[in-house]
Amino acid sequence: MNKAIKVFSADSLITPLVAILLGLLFGALVMLVGGYNPIDAYAALFERMFGSAYDIGEAIRALTPLIFTGLSVAFAFRTGLFNIGAEGQVIMGMTGATLIGVKIHSLPWIIHAPLAVIVGALMGGLWGAIAGYLKAKRGVNEVITTIMLNWIALFLSNYIVNTFLLEPKQQRSYMIQDTASLSLDSLSALMDNARLHWGTVVAVLAAVVFYIILWKTKMGYELRAVGYNIHAAQYAGMDVSRNIVKAMFISGIFAGLAGVFEILGVFHYQVVAAASPGYGFDGIAVSLLGANNPWGIILGAALFGGLTYGSAGMSFGADVPPEIIRIVIGSVIFFVATQGIVRWVLLPFYAKRKKERAL
Template structure:
C-alpha cells in the first residue's frame, strides 16, 4: 500500500520531468533546423539565468506573478473549476493596487497592506461574478471568465486613459509607502527589480497548501472538486464552495497583479494586449500538478526560460520565440501525460493479467 502511494507520487514527478526533457529536446531540434547550435543556445539560456546575480534576481522577479497566477488556477482547479479568468483578475488587481498606491496617503504599515488588499479584493470580485453565475445559473465558468478578461482589460484601460494618465501610456508612480521594491534586495542582486513580493509569493504558496490541506473548508473544496454530487449528499453546500473557490482564486490572481503594480513596475499602464501572466498561470499550475511546491518550481522554470530567452538571442542569436515554443511543448507533453498514464496502466494491467 505504502509502496503504491510512493509509486504514484514518483509517477507524478516523473511525468513533468519527462515533459520538460522532451520540451528541451524539441527545442534543440528546432534550433538545429534553424541553423543554430543547440548547445550554445542552451548554455546562453542557462547563463541568462545563473550567469550573473542580476539575471538571477530578474528571474525571481519574473516568477513572482507567475507563482500567483499558478496558485490562482490551481486553487480553482482543486474545486473542479477551470479559471481562465486569471488574466483579467490579475489586471484588475494590478490596477486597484496602483490606484490605492497613488491616491491614498498613509504610513507604509497601513498603506502597503491596504494596496495589496485592494488588489486582492478587486481580483476576488472578478472571480466572484463567474462563481456566482456558475453556482446560481449553471453558466459555464470558462466562458464567463474569458469574457471577464476582456471586460477587465478594457475597463482598466479606460480608467487609466481618462482618469489617471500621467505620461505617455501610464499612470503616475505609486507613493513609496505602498512600494514593495527593496533597496536591500536590489543591491543584493546588482540593481535587479527583485522586490519583497517574492517572499510574499513563497508565503502564499504555504497559505494555499494550508487552506486546502489543513482546514475543514479546504477539505470541502477538494471534495466538491472530486465529486459534486457526493459532496452535496454529504451535506456540503456545493454552490457556496464554488463561489468561495472562484473568489479565493481571483484574490490570488489579484495579489499577483499587485506584485506587478507595487513591485516590478510601480505604475499601471494602458495595456495594448493581455499580459499573458494569467495564461502562463494555467501552464504553471498544470506543470506543477496544482501543488504548492510544484507551482513554485514550475514558475521558476518558466520565469527562468523567459528571462534566459533574452540572453539566448543576445549571445547565441536564437529568436526568443523559441522559448515560447519550448513552453508550449512542455505543456503539450504534460497534457499528453494522461495518454501516457493510460497506456502505462493498460500495459501494467496486461502484465498482471499474465
C-alpha cells in the same frame, strides 16, 4: 499526508526531470532543422539565467507572478472549476493597487502598502467571484464567463487609468507613493539592482496557505467535495452554490496578488495597455507543470519563468528567432504535462530496477 500533496520521492522527481530533458532535446532538433546551433543557444539561455547576480534576481522576479497565477488556476481546478480568467483578475489586482498607491496620501508605509495589497487582492477576488456567482446561480459555464471577463477587465482598467490616474502626456498612471512601494531595495542592491520585491516571499507563503485551506480546514474539505461530486456534496448538506462562489473568490485573490506586486514591487505605475500581460494564461501552463500541487507550482513557475527570462539570451546571444524560442518552451511544457509519454520512455529503466529488486 494526502496522496496529492505527498513529498516528492526519487521516482516522482525522475519523471519530470526526464520530461524537461526530452523537451530540450526536441527543441534542439527544431533549432537544427532551422539552421541554428542548439549548443550555442542553450549556453546563451543559461548564461542569461545564471550569468550574474542581476540575472538571477530578475529571473526570480519573473517567476513570482507565475506562482500566484499558477496557484489561482490550481485552486479552481482542485475545486472542480476552470478559472481561465486569472488574466483579468491580475489586471484588476493591478488596478486596485494602483488606485490606492496613487490616490492615498500621508499614510505611513506600514498602513499604506498593506492597504494597497488588500484592496488589489480583493478586487481580483471579487472579479473571480462574478464568474462563480454566474456559475452557481445561473448555471453559466465559468470558462465562457472568465474569458469574457478578461476583456472587460482590460478595458475597464484602461478606462480607470485614463479617467482618474493618467499622468499628463503619458500613456500610464502617475507613479505610486513611496509609502506604497514593496520593493526590496537593500536586497536589490546586493543583486546589482535587480527588481526584487516582497511579492516573492508572499508567493511562497501563498503556497502554504493554499495547502492549509484545501487540506487542513473544514472549508477546504467542502470545496474539494463539491469539486469531486456536486450531487454527493448536496446530499451531505453542503451549500454548493456558496462553495462555488467562495472557490472562485479565493482563486481570484491569488491572481489579484500577482498584479498587486507587479505594480507595488516592480513597475510602480500602470500603463494604458493594448493587451493583457499574459501572466494568467501562463499560470495555466504552470498549474499543469505543477500537477495542481502548491509545491509543484513553485517548481513549475521556476522552470517556466527561468526559461522565459533566459530566452532573451537565446535571441540576442545566438540569434535564435522568438518563434523557435517559444517552440522550445512549449515542447518542455508538453513533455512535462504529458508524463505518460515520459513514463513509457522510462519503462525499460523501471523494469530493470524492478528485476534487480526482485533478485
